[in-house]
Amino acid sequence: MLVFLDFEASSLGKNSYPVEVAWVFEDGTSRAHLIRPTPDWTDWSVKAERIHGLSRRRLHQEGTPAAEVARDMLDALEGHAFYASAPSWDGKWLSVLLRAGGLPRHALRLGKSDDVFLAHARTIMDGTFTRREIADFVKSMIESTEPAQPVHRALGDATLEHARWLAIRKAAAQAVTERRNAPTVPL
Structure with missing residues (x-):
């Protein structure tokens, strides 16, 4: 089944990390997660926060731990073909998230x-x-x-x-x- 996926991130910098992920299956079912940053995820852009409207405080209070989100993604998306509008950026954040969950960074692959x-x-x-x-x-x-x-x-x-x-x-x-x-x- 086709899946369309998107991330929001802490910044567009080298050390950026995902702060939100969502996916929509071709049948219209969807799932979204705010992602609680790991302690070593410190990069933050106020400009990015203004764009997506997600504060670090909200992520720490309401976010799901990154490792849990990574496992949920693997369980939900493994075996499906999934796509993003910007796979180079979204793929970067997917890799960061999977590594935070102790999973191989290429366990899931994005197409455009x-x-x-x-x-x-x-x-x-x-x-x-x-x-x-x-x-x-x-x-x-x-x-x-x-x-x-x-x-x-x-x-x-x-x-x-x-x-x-x-x-x-x-x-x-x-x-x-x-x-x-x-x-x-x-x-």
Whole structure:
């Protein structure tokens, strides 16, 4: 099953760590965790806090211990194909979280959401549209679903990727139907 995942983090620095994670399965079920920092996770950006709205105090009070979140992720996501909009960043924080849980840092691997969007659009549209048309279609769909005000919370961002996937599949099928039903113009 496909899964869309997102992290929020302490900063975009070298020593940053995850502060929130969420995932949404293709069937729409989801889970989110605030992550309690481990004692050695000290990097913090006030700018990042302003963006996601999560304070260190709240994470310590309400967050689930990092090792527990890592085990929950492995239990819930192992064997599924999961994707993020920024897999290099999200993959970094996934590795940090897995290591905090005493798990191999590559126990789970992320793909790029855009790649699964394109693959699913091709499955639906190949034979009716060219590869370039399909790529342009997916790019346009991503741009048209970009929110005016980004959420910058893990569940909201993972839900956005899931919604994009659904919208792309629906619009791709509709585009195929429209093209096949379009009147042909004699030469």
